[in-house]
Amino acid sequence: MGDDRLAMEKFLASIERRAFLMAKIATGDVDVSLDIVQDAMFVLVKKYRNKPEHQWKPLFYRILQNRIRDWYRRSSVRNRWRTWLNGKKSDEDRLEGNPLDNIADPSGENPARVVMRGEVSKAIMSALAKLPLRQHQTFMLRFWEGLSVSETATAMRCSEGAVKTHSARALKSLRSSLENHWP
Amino acid sequence: MKNEEQETQFMGHVRSELDREAQNLDIETAARLKRIRYSAIEQIDSSRFKLWRLLRLPALAVVTGVIIATVVITDYRAPTIIQNQHALADLEILASDEQLNLFDDLEFYSWLAETEDHAS
Numbered sequence: 179m180g181d182d183r184l185a186m187e188k189f190l191a192s193i194e195r196r197a198f199l200m201a202k203i204a205t206g207d208v209d210v211s212l213d214i215v216q217d218a219m220f221v222l223v224k225k226y227r228n229k230p231e232h233q234w235k236p237l238f239y240r241i242l243q244n245r246i247r248d249w250y251r252r253s254s255v256r257n258r259w260r261t262w263l264n265g266k267k268s269d270e271d272r273l274e275g276n277p278l279d280n281i282a283d284p285s286g287e288n289p290a291r292v293v294m295r296g297e298v299s300k301a302i303m304s305a306l307a308k309l310p311l312r313q314h315q316t317f318m319l320r321f322w323e324g325l326s327v328s329e330t331a332t333a334m335r336c337s338e339g340a341v342k343t344h345s346a347r348a349l350k351s352l353r354s355s356l357e358n359h360w361p
Numbered sequence: 362m363k364n365e366e367q368e369t370q371f372m373g374h375v376r377s378e379l380d381r382e383a384q385n386l387d388i389e390t391a392a393r394l395k396r397i398r399y400s401a402i403e404q405i406d407s408s409r410f411k412l413w414r415l416l417r418l419p420a421l422a423v424v425t426g427v428i429i430a431t432v433v434i435t436d437y438r439a440p441t442i443i444q445n446q447h448a449l450a451d452l453e454i455l456a457s458d459e460q461l462n463l464f465d466d467l468e469f470y471s472w473l474a475e476t477e478d479h480a481s
Contacts, residue, residue: 183405190398195383198394212393219401227405302378321372322379353371 186227189234190219197242200318203306204246214249218242236325239333243315250311305355309348312336316344317352 194215201211218241226237306314312334319330320341331338386394454464463470 183402186405187398187402190401194394194398195386195391196379198386198390199379199383208390212390212397215394216397216401219397220404223401223404299378299382302375303382322376349368349372352375353368356371356375 182227185231186223186234189231189238190222193235193238194219196323197238200315201242201246203303203318204311204314205249206307210249214242214245217245235323236329236332239319239323239325240335243319243333244335246315247311301356305352308355309351312340313344313348313351316341317348320345321349 197215197218198211201214202208205211205214218238221241222234222238226234229237306317309317315334316330319325319333320327325333327338327341330341334341
C-alpha cells in the first residue's frame with residue numbers, strides 16, 4: 179500500500195527541479211512554472227499512478243509539455259488582443275507556419291553578448307528560451323532528460339520524424355547561438 | 362567524425378550547465394516545489410479515504426440488510442408454519458360432521474378411551 183506512495187514520491191522528487199527549469203525557460207515566469215509543475219504532478223498522481231513505473235516519465239512530460247503549450251496558446255491569444263487593442267501588428271503575425279513553432283523569448287537578449295560577459299549559464303538559458311517551443315521541448319526531453327525518440331514523440335504528441343527534425347534544428351540553432359563560447 | 366565529437370562535447374557542456382542550474386535553485390523555489398510534491402502525494406491518501414467514505418455507506422446498508430433478513434427468516438418462518446398447522450386443525454374441526462359439543466369435551470373422551478384401554 180505504502181510502496182506505490184513511496185515510489186511516486188521518489189519519482190516526483192527526481193524530476194521536479196528539471197520540470198520546473200523546463201517550464202521556467204519556456205515561460206520565463208517562476209509562478210507560472212510552479213503552477214504548471216503542480217498541475218502536471220497532480221494529474222500524474224490522480225490519473226496515472228497505477229500505470230507501470232517506467233511509463234511515469236513520458237506521461238509526466240507529456241502532461242507538462244501540454245500545460246506549457248496551453249500557456250503559450252493562452253498568452254499568444256492575450257498578446258494578439260493586446261496588439262489589436264494597441265493597433266500594432268505583432269511580430270508573431272509576420273512569422274510563417276505554426277505560430278507555436280516560432281514563439282521566442284520576449285526578453286530578446288543576444289546570447290553571444292551574454293557569453294562575452296562570462297555568464298555562461300545565462301547565455302544557455304537565453305539561447306534555449308529563444309528556441310521555438312517545439313524545438314525547445316524536443317531538446318530538453320531528448321538531450322537533457324534523456325528520453326528516447328519514441329518517448330519524446332509520445333510526450334510531445336508528434337511523430338518520431340518530427341522529433342528528429344526538431345532535435346536537429348534545435349541543436350543547430352543552439353550551436354550557432356553559443357558559438358562564441360563553444361565552437 | 363570531428364563534427365560529431367564537437368557536437369557531443371557541446372551537448373555535454375549544455376547538459377552540465379542545465380544540471381547545475383537545476384541543482385542551484387533558490388531556497389524558496391526549492392521549498393515551494395517540495396510543498397507541491399507533498400500535496401500531490403497527499404492525493405493518494407485522500408483518494409483512498411474518499412473511496413472508503415464512498416463505500417462505507419453501501420457496505421453498512423448491505424450488512425444491515427443481511428442482519429434484518431436473517432432475523433426475519435429465522436424468527437418468523439417457524440411461527441408461520443405452526444400458525445398454518447393450527448389453521449388446518451381448525452378447518453378440520455369446522456368441516457367435520459360431528460357436533461361441536463364433542464370437541465368441547467374432547468379431553469374427557471380421550472381420558473375415557475385411555476381408561477377403557479387399560480381395563481381391557
